[in-house]
Amino acid sequence: MPSKKTHSKPVRISSKSKAGKDYSLDDVWIVIPAFNEESKIANVVSAVKEIGFLNTVVIDDGSKDNTYEQAKTASRHVIRQKKNMGQGAALRDGINYAINNGAKIVVTFDSDGQHRPQDLKPLIQPIIDGKCDVVLGSRFLTKDSVKKVPFVKRNTLRLGTAVCFLLYGIRLTDSQSGLRALSAKAAKKIRIREDRMEHAAEIFDEIMRHKLSFQEVPIVVNYTRYSMSKGQGSTAAFKLGTNMLKMKFRKR
Numbered sequence: 001m002p003s004k005k006t007h008s009k010p011v012r013i014s015s016k017s018k019a020g021k022d023y024s025l026d027d028v029w030i031v032i033p034a035f036n037e038e039s040k041i042a043n044v045v046s047a048v049k050e051i052g053f054l055n056t057v058v059i060d061d062g063s064k065d066n067t068y069e070q071a072k073t074a075s076r077h078v079i080r081q082k083k084n085m086g087q088g089a090a091l092r093d094g095i096n097y098a099i100n101n102g103a104k105i106v107v108t109f110d111s112d113g114q115h116r117p118q119d120l121k122p123l124i125q126p127i128i129d130g131k132c133d134v135v136l137g138s139r140f141l142t143k144d145s146v147k148k149v150p151f152v153k154r155n156t157l158r159l160g161t162a163v164c165f166l167l168y169g170i171r172l173t174d175s176q177s178g179l180r181a182l183s184a185k186a187a188k189k190i191r192i193r194e195d196r197m198e199h200a201a202e203i204f205d206e207i208m209r210h211k212l213s214f215q216e217v218p219i220v221v222n223y224t225r226y227s228m229s230k231g232q233g234s235t236a237a238f239k240l241g242t243n244m245l246k247m248k249f250r251k252r
Helices: 039-049 067-074 089-102 117-128 141-145 153-169 183-191 199-209 225-232 233-252
Strands: 026-034 056-060 077-080 105-108 133-140 180-183 215-219
Touching: 026 039, 026 089, 026 117, 039 056, 039 067, 039 117, 056 067, 056 089, 067 077, 067 117, 077 089, 089 105, 089 183, 089 199, 105 117, 105 183, 117 133, 117 180, 117 215, 153 199
Parallel strands: 026 056, 026 105, 056 077, 133 215
Antiparallel strands: 105 180, 133 180
16 A cells, blocks of 8 residues: 655755755656556655655556556656657656656656665755756665675676776766756756667766766665566666667667
């Protein structure tokens, strides 16, 4: 059962950022792509809303189960794709929806329960402070978060990070994190053309192409048997790395 909905007033993050902009949690939109997540989606959305992030948009990516119906019980904003287009396509539609509804900051958040709502405020803070355009969550900035990453996956992710540096010249500790925050400026500039998981690499390409400033902040990812069964295994990460190479050379 989804947790109890909150109707609390939006919480002010900062009266004014160093960049001279005024922000509240009402200016932040959480974009949640979902595919066959009927058992998780309502609780994920409710947990995000309970800490003050009331603007959530769920993109049901052609699910075969009751994901759409469950999402509607927790969020006023649900987009339903007629068929499975892929996470890249879902994020593209969700980010555009958020920007069209006045978002000043857009956050991408997984629907399988592996991302922690308590990581959201630290994630968006550098944008609020005017320090950067893009914030990327990393599992490799603290010892505690590193320990939670399964050993084989940990090394596969580090290999992917090295490949990302070779392909795009971008220095990161975690190249495959789905928890990221974009300023409105960045969200409008970044163009996601890859419909499926290759969008993760494409975002780095867009960051470099548009010379967007970025930084990483520590996050914790909760790996469960359920989340690992949803394509979070090392085989999926290796396949993504291979597709990154194909995509890069295809663009040349």
